[in-house]
Amino acid sequence: MRHEDMQLKWENMRAGIDAQVDLLAQAPRALHTEVATLLDGPAPSRLYTVGCGDSYFCGLAAEMAIESWTRQPMEALESLEFSRYAIRTAPEGSLVVAVSNSGEVARTVESLRFAGERGLRTVGITYNPESRLASAAQHVLKYDYRDVGFGPGTMSYLASVLSLLAVGLRVAELGGGLDAAGVEAELSAIEGLAPVLAETIAAAEEPAAALAATLTEDTKVFFLGGGPNYGTALFAMAKMIESARHNTVSQQLEEWAHEQYFCTVPGTVTVVHAPEGHSVDRAREQLRAVRDMKGTAVAVCAADDEETKALADVVFPVPAGVPEHLSPLLYCVASELISYHFALANEKVMLGFDDAWRKEVNFRQIFRSVIPETVPGLPAAP
Template identity: 35%
Template structure:
């Protein structure tokens, strides 16, 4: 039986999902309006695509709110970042993202930061989840009705909750501007997704060996990580993400010369370096695919870059979906090889992993 391409189903629903969900996200965030006052630093974290969403939101949170913002993976947020607590922990806002609300490391992070005295906020789809219970505040977007598989709409939902939270931390024209930017996205995506579908399907069909690297800087670095994750989840091919500048120091020296390389760009702050490295890739003979988001009419370069995570998923998801179809792969390798559907992997214990409290962080460990 031909595998159900869950990713392809979600690609077709993103425009409608943003149009219907953005007002809901705003309403959710406005209900916590008083929650976001007297914040001096923002930390955002999660695992997998939730971490990628956090990476995509870091620039927008920092620029729009003027608050120092860091996006961290959940392990770093839980067990290493608490060294940043310092004075006035109540002035720190720590956001944990998890669609299921049951990922152990993200729950642990909010437990530890709540214990330290920080303000904690959960982005999730599950109002009854452990994450929603341990956080001081929660923004909930119900899970889309789709078969189990690589997530796209849940990632978009996390981004929308992030932009909605930013909007509630602003006032006047600044607030209205970000609300309007996101509201424009469904119409802008209509033509963009159509174009990216054609170009990315062609690129996927040209690739003969599945070792692909996705590049992006700033908000697009999060998009690159999300892109690599979808290829791994959907098609099971070797794939990774890299920052644009770091590519020049590392993958530049990789074999084979024709390695498939996808550059995700919004022509933002890293544009000058992207242009230099495209020349370098041509010299090496890399098989290059450029996904370039140009935003809406009248948008500034910075606006375009800050909102780009809501667009730069398109080409990569089409690529991942097409590679999965070509290879006849089932999502997540159909949980073969000792894996299990239980808690999203079985032995990896994503949900049942032991959680520690703040007092245990500096205790000696007996080791493996």
């Protein structure tokens, strides 16, 4: 679908939220099989994921899983940060994986072009294999999903995360971080979350509608997350902006205490992603502080985590036992439904695209931005 032909229908977003269950059940193994045909040895010296908006956030969401499988650090970077800065020092043998649903985001396309000039290996992940991104990439991983029409990305985000996880599993195979049995175990674990995702959506419906009904355009809304769910918090912010043009703020779990805490007052809504894992203790402290400042504390946490639930005014329960490195696949649901219900109840037009000029300027900034011939001082390919 061309961007110019988009139809702004809220049923599209709702259908996309629900269709994620089938996507999670069906896509992981097919994506990994495809990646295995694209990438052969040697293992990359460093893995970069790049993108803008959701396509950047998905790299942050996948980072913990990929590092645990490959046993090496990776970098999830916003496209400009890679194409104009990090590319200068990227080591030889690096693999640059660029994500763009449309395949036409200028900064992400240039990331692959400049990476190619450096002699780095590149993979483009996209829904559009005829795009500029696909043309710029050495290898193209096309993800697929049932197109339900334009809306704030839900399936596209999940498909992007799953695609990066598939790349991470393949890199782990090449580098010896996982053997065939280990890859199979991880794929089975990811696929096995599909019915859990269905439970998560069903459980989130009522609290999302109720919380959304309390929000106004002037309500301060903060989304917090640490580790892989910092990406989830950024994604949550994006859904509120895209669906309802609400000036929501995302923040890293720790940094909230150093910044947005001071803006927390009665009426402020703070959503804390608190999965079972390395930072649930800090998430509980932040929830307690929100309440101390008379704000509304919202927890997205395991359904059996009574300690965390007791610290929240609103709870979005996620079935227990989800490993933290895979939690972004489920913990994104709360914000999807909050933003959907808020926009629907307030009769918002997604992205403000009832304003033709706003839409025109947006497309100019993202899709028609000038891509320079090269970056000054870019090291030559070996």
